[in-house]
Structures are given as structure tokens and as C-alpha cells.
Amino acid sequence: MQIESHYKKFTLLLVFVAALILVAATNADPVYTDPYKLEYPDYFGNRISIPDHNPTTKQGVYLGRMLFYETKLSSSKTISCASCHQQKLAFTDGKAFSSGINNVPTKRNSMSLANLLWVRNFFWDGRAKGLEAQAIIPLNDAHEMGAYLDKAVKDLQKTKNYPALFNDAFGSPDVTKDRIAMAIAQFERTLISANSPYDKYLRGEYKPTAAELNGMEMFMNSAEANKNIRGASCAQCHGTPKIYMELFHNNGLDSIPKDLGRESLTGMANDRGRFRVVTLRNIELTAPYMHDGRFKNLEEVLDHYNEHIMPSKSLSVTLQNRPNDVDGKSLGLTATEKANIISFLKMLTDSTFVNNPKFSNPHIKQK
The missing domain is CATH 1.10.760.10 (Cytochrome c-like domain)
Incomplete structure (x- = not known):
């Protein structure tokens, strides 16, 4: 009888512990069993x-x-x-x-x-x-x-x-x-966003035009006047296949910037006028450009980097002394070279991305 009594008490204890575990599990952080598959190259x-x-x-x-x-x-x-x-x-x-x-x-x-x-x-x-x-x-x-x-x-x-x-x-x-x-x-x-013509080119699924290839080469090359290599030095800040690097630069918009940029966060004078380098993917669709939207189109952006860099103490080193011509004071890109670079930039437009129904408004019934 005594053994039976202890057995009953032990059984009740097990039930009680099981109940506690169930309550704890109910109130605990949920177990994530349905992961979303993030697909990227x-x-x-x-x-x-x-x-x-x-x-x-x-x-x-x-x-x-x-x-x-x-x-x-x-x-x-x-x-x-x-x-x-x-x-x-x-x-x-x-x-x-x-x-x-x-x-x-x-x-x-x-x-x-x-x-x-x-x-x-x-x-x-x-x-x-x-x-x-x-x-x-x-x-x-x-x-x-x-x-x-x-x-x-x-x-x-x-x-x-x-x-x-x-x-x-x-x-x-x-x-x-x-x-x-x-x-x-x-x-x-x-x-x-990973299905633009540029992505297809990287996968061997797209043949660029001559203008696009020339623009890609200009984009990736650094201007080196003494080595006769023509380039726009874009990839120094926008390089990698993602066309983005997590950097902050003063890109010469103003000698005395109205917006202090990253300096307002860090308090460091060297951060004056520095802003995050943006992704250039879908850049054809994201005008106007810069932190203050001052440039209406890509032509104005290329003109800025080619001819209108404003000097300042915090101007990023990557934008200093980058001429294509010996003794030049600026990139010195020709009209054709600028047009070719823009042709390449338009290769970054991803129509799949901007039309993907998974990203659309779920409150509106899709046709």
C-alpha cells in the first residue's frame, strides 16, 4: 500500500511537471518552423x-x-x-x-x-x-x-x-x-534585385551592346593618366557585383555643405558632407539623385563627377586627382564615354524586381 501511495504521488508529480512544461512552452518564444527562402546569386x-x-x-x-x-x-x-x-x-x-x-x-x-x-x-x-x-x-x-x-x-x-x-x-x-x-x-x-541584364550578363545569358561593354569598362576602370587607361573610377565606391559597398563619402557636391551629413551623427569634422554610397541597381528608375535630389537625370550626375567636383577638407580621397589626361584637373570624359557609362547603368534596371507580385500591395486584389 505504501509503495502504491508513493507511485500515485510520483505519477501526479510527473503530470504536474508536464503541465508546467506545457505552460512554459505556450508562453515561450515561438519556434520558427516555416522559414522564408531568401534567393540570391x-x-x-x-x-x-x-x-x-x-x-x-x-x-x-x-x-x-x-x-x-x-x-x-x-x-x-x-x-x-x-x-x-x-x-x-x-x-x-x-x-x-x-x-x-x-x-x-x-x-x-x-x-x-x-x-x-x-x-x-x-x-x-x-x-x-x-x-x-x-x-x-x-x-x-x-x-x-x-x-x-x-x-x-x-x-x-x-x-x-x-x-x-x-x-x-x-x-x-x-x-x-x-x-x-x-x-x-x-x-x-x-x-x-538580382535579375537585371547585368546579372544575366554575369550568368552568361545576355550579350551587351558595344556601348554597354564600353560603359562597363569605363565604370570599372580607374582613371590613370600616366598609364593611358581610360576610366571613370566609379567602381571604387560602387564596385562588387551588387554595385554597392557600405561606405560614406563626401562626393564633392559643395565646398561648404548645407547638410552636415554623417558629421551630425559622429561629431567629426572629417565626416562633414559625407553620405552613404547608394546602390546603383535600378538607378534608371530612382531619379532625382543625391541626398537632396539635386540632379534630375543621369546626365547631370555624370557631369558632376566629370567636371564639377567641389574641393573641401573632407572631400573623399577617391575623388581627388583622378584625371584621364596628363596634367588634367578633372576626369575629362568625352560625351561618348559618358553616354556609354549611362548605357551600362541602364543595364542595372531589373524589371523582374519592380514587377514582382510578392512585393506588391497585398491590400489590393491582383488581377
Whole structure:
């Protein structure tokens, strides 16, 4: 009898422990069992930036896509992330400065959201460390989204669909600020552009024209007047097959810049007028150009680098003393050379990317 009593107690203890484990599992962080397959070419490299606490899942990506196009995140209920980042324009908006909920222009040009999977510091001055941090800033900005995030959390919690979507993505129906940022970040990491004519050329699937090949050579070559090598020195800042390197440069727009750029973040005089080097993928679609949208077209951009670099103490070394001609003071590109470079830049337009239904507005029924 005594043995039987101990057996019953032991059985009850096991049941109790099992119940505790079940409760703990229910309240624990969800197990991510449905990963989103991020597809990109080997030549992009695998130094991707995904934090351990926010793995990319199908459920998280779908929720992020919903939120990216969700106007309920703005105080006016009229602005979403997609307002300043339109897919047809490679996730820019075609304006020198974007307009927020009160139609006050933002401080800088809207950047393209392509191939963010390899980026670690966001915005023109690099002030956001990671996509999760980046997503929070415009949501909390008074001019962009109306600093409405706290109220937006409550609004979404009251909807019929969002609690279920948050449950699918994060294991509970709770809508939180951090989860909103995490979901948007997951979606933005899927915005991979890798099927332009340039990519097809790298894969042996596209034969460039003579102008495109000449432009590619000029783009990749550094100007070396003493070696008779013609080049535009573009690849020093925009090199690698991704046509992007995570660098910050003062590219000679002004001798005395109105916008301090990265200096406003670091406090270092050498960072004055330095801004993040942007990706050149889909550059044909992302005008106007530069942090202040001052250049309307690619011709004006080439003219700047060819003829109008403004000297300053913080001018990047890569833009100093790069003539193609002996004793030259500038690149000295001919009209034909500039036209060829633009032909190459247009090879970076990825029609698959800007028409991919996986990136489109899920609130609108597709035909």
C-alpha cells in the first residue's frame, strides 16, 4: 500500500511537471518552423545581416508586407511606408524630398529599398543599426508618419485580421511596436534585385551592346593618366557585383555643405558632407539623385563627377586627382564615354524586381 501511495504521488508529480512544461512552452518564444527562402546569386556573397532574434519566416514576411502598405500606421490614415517607397520606382518616390502627413518635405531624398539584406547601417548618415531600428524611425517621426506608432498599436489590435497575423508570425496575438518593426524588416529583407541584364550578363545569358561593354569598362576602370587607361573610377565606391559597398563619402557636391551629413551623427569634422554610397541597381528608375535630389537625370550626375567636383577638407580621397589626361584637373570624359557609362547603368534596371507580385500591395486584389 505504501509503495502504491508513493507511485500515485510520483505519477501526479510527473503530470504536474508536464503541465508546467506545457505552460512554459505556450508562453515561450515561438519556434520558427516555416522559414522564408531568401534567393540570391552566389556572387552577392553570404555576409547577410539577419539578427538572431528576428529570423525571416513566411508568416513574418507576409505580415511585414501588410504593414509596409498599411496606412493605419500614420496619424492621417493616408501614409504608409510604400508612399515614399513605391515598387514601380524601385522603392523610391520620384521626389527630391518626400512629403509626410502634413505635406512638409522631409530632410533628405528617399532611398531605394533594394538588397538591404547586405546592409548594416541605414539612412544617408547611417544612424540606424539594422532594419528593425530603421523601421521605427519614420513611424515615430512627426512629419513622416505623424509619430503615431503608440496609437497605431492599439488600432491594429482592434482589427479583425492583424491579431491573427501577429499570432502566426510571433506566437501570440499581441501587437507591439517591436513586432511591427520586426515584421517590416523581415519583408524588406526579401526585396532582392538580382535579375537585371547585368546579372544575366554575369550568368552568361545576355550579350551587351558595344556601348554597354564600353560603359562597363569605363565604370570599372580607374582613371590613370600616366598609364593611358581610360576610366571613370566609379567602381571604387560602387564596385562588387551588387554595385554597392557600405561606405560614406563626401562626393564633392559643395565646398561648404548645407547638410552636415554623417558629421551630425559622429561629431567629426572629417565626416562633414559625407553620405552613404547608394546602390546603383535600378538607378534608371530612382531619379532625382543625391541626398537632396539635386540632379534630375543621369546626365547631370555624370557631369558632376566629370567636371564639377567641389574641393573641401573632407572631400573623399577617391575623388581627388583622378584625371584621364596628363596634367588634367578633372576626369575629362568625352560625351561618348559618358553616354556609354549611362548605357551600362541602364543595364542595372531589373524589371523582374519592380514587377514582382510578392512585393506588391497585398491590400489590393491582383488581377
